[in-house]
Amino acid sequence: MTQDDALKIVKVEKENDDTTSIYFSGPDMERFKNRKAGQFASIRIFQNGEWSAPHPFTLSCAPGDDTLRMTIKKSGAFTSTIPDIQPGTPIQCTGPYGQFCKDIGTSKEVVMIAGGVGITPFLSVLRHFKEAAADNDITLFWANKTPDDAFAAKELLELTKSLKLNVVHVFSRVDPAEQQTAPNFQDDRPGKISHEYGRLNQTILMRHITSLTASFYLCGPPPMQQAVLDELSHCGVDPERVDKEAFVFTQKKS
Numbered sequence: 119m120t121q122d123d124a125l126k127i128v129k130v131e132k133e134n135d136d137t138t139s140i141y142f143s144g145p146d147m148e149r150f151k152n153r154k155a156g157q158f159a160s161i162r163i164f165q166n167g168e169w170s171a172p173h174p175f176t177l178s179c180a181p182g183d184d185t186l187r188m189t190i191k192k193s194g195a196f197t198s199t200i201p202d203i204q205p206g207t208p209i210q211c212t213g214p215y216g217q218f219c220k221d222i223g224t225s226k227e228v229v230m231i232a233g234g235v236g237i238t239p240f241l242s243v244l245r246h247f248k249e250a251a252a253d254n255d256i257t258l259f260w261a262n263k264t265p266d267d268a269f270a271a272k273e274l275l276e277l278t279k280s281l282k283l284n285v286v287h288v289f290s291r292v293d294p295a296e297q298q299t300a301p302n303f304q305d306d307r308p309g310k311i312s313h314e315y316g317r318l319n320q321t322i323l324m325r326h327i328t329s330l331t332a333s334f335y336l337c338g339p340p341p342m343q344q345a346v347l348d349e350l351s352h353c354g355v356d357p358e359r360v361d362k363e364a365f366v367f368t369q370k371k372s
C-alpha cells in the first residue's frame with residue numbers, strides 16, 4: 119500500500135499530558151462497519167518518510183461512528199510520537215480484532231473495571247450503549263493514580279445522565295484530605311459518581327457492586343489485573359468468569 123491510498127488522520131485531540139486521541143478515516147471503511155464495541159485494530163503511521171511498525175490499540179469510538187478513534191497513552195517510542203502527529207498523516211489500519219466485551223450488550227447487570235488507559239474498550243461500549251439507549255445496570259470502577267489521569271471523567275459524568283451508570287473513580291495517589299474540587303469531579307450526581315482513595319480492594323468493590331452475579335469485565339495492566347482478580351475472588355466472584363483484556367504488546371523482532 120502506498121501512502122496515497124491509505125486512510126488519513128483527520129483530527130488529533132489531547133486528552134491530558136500523557137494521552138491523545140487520534141481520529142482517522144478514508145477509503146475502504148466498509149470492513150469496519152460490523153465491528154463490535156471493545157474491539158481493537160492494528161495501525162502503522164507514515165512518519166519521517168517510512169511506515170512505522172504495527173501497534174494494536176482499541177477502537178475507542180462507538181461502532182456506529184464513521185470516523186475511527188483510538189485513545190493512546192505514551193508508554194514507549196511509538197506512542198510518544200502520537201501527540202505530535204498532524205492531521206493529513208497517512209495511516210494503515212487492519213482489523214477489527216478481539217472478543218473482549220463481546221456479549222456485554224446481553225448482560226443485564228454489568229461491572230466494568232479499568233486501570234488507566236484500560237478504560238478505552240469501556241468508553242467504546244458506553245458510547246455504543248448511549249447511542250443504543252441501552253438499559254443495562256452498569257457499575258464502572260476506574261483506577262488511576264490522580265484525578266488528572268482520569269481524562270474521560272467529564273464524558274463519564276455526562277453518560278450517567280443517559281445511562282443506568284454508576285462511576286467509581288479510585289485514586290491511588292491522592293491524600294483524602296486533598297479531595298478534588300475540579301468541576302469534573304464534583305458529585306453533582308449523588309450516587310452516580312463516587313470517589314475512593316487507595317488501591318481498588320475488596321472493601322471498595324463491595325461498597326459499590328450491587329450483584330455478585332453480574333457480568334464482570336476487566337482491562338488494565340497485568341499487575342493491576344492480578345490484584346483486582348484476587349480482590350474479586352475475596353468478594354466471592356470466580357476469576358474464571360471475568361472477561362479480561364490485557365494491553366500487553368511485545369514487538370516482534372524482524
Ligand SMILES: Cc1cc2nc3c(=O)[nH]c(=O)nc-3n(C[C@H](O)[C@H](O)[C@H](O)COP(=O)(O)OP(=O)(O)OC[C@H]3O[C@@H](n4cnc5c(N)ncnc54)[C@H](O)[C@@H]3O)c2cc1C
Pocket residue numbers: 158173174175176177189190191192193194195196197198216235238239364365366367369
Ligand atoms: C489488544 C490491545 C489493545 C490495546 N489498546 C490500547 C489503547 O487503547 N490505548 C493505549 O494507549 N494502549 C493500548 N494498547 C497498548 C499499546 O499497544 C502499547 O502501549 C504500544 O504498542 C506500545 O508501543 P511503544 O512503541 O510506544 O512502546 P514500547 O517502546 O514498545 O514500550 C512498551 C513497554 O515497554 C516499556 N518501555 C519502553 N521503553 C522503556 C525503557 N527504555 N525502559 C523501561 N521500560 C521501557 C514501556 O513503559 C511500555 O510499557 C493495547 C494493546 C493491546 C494488545
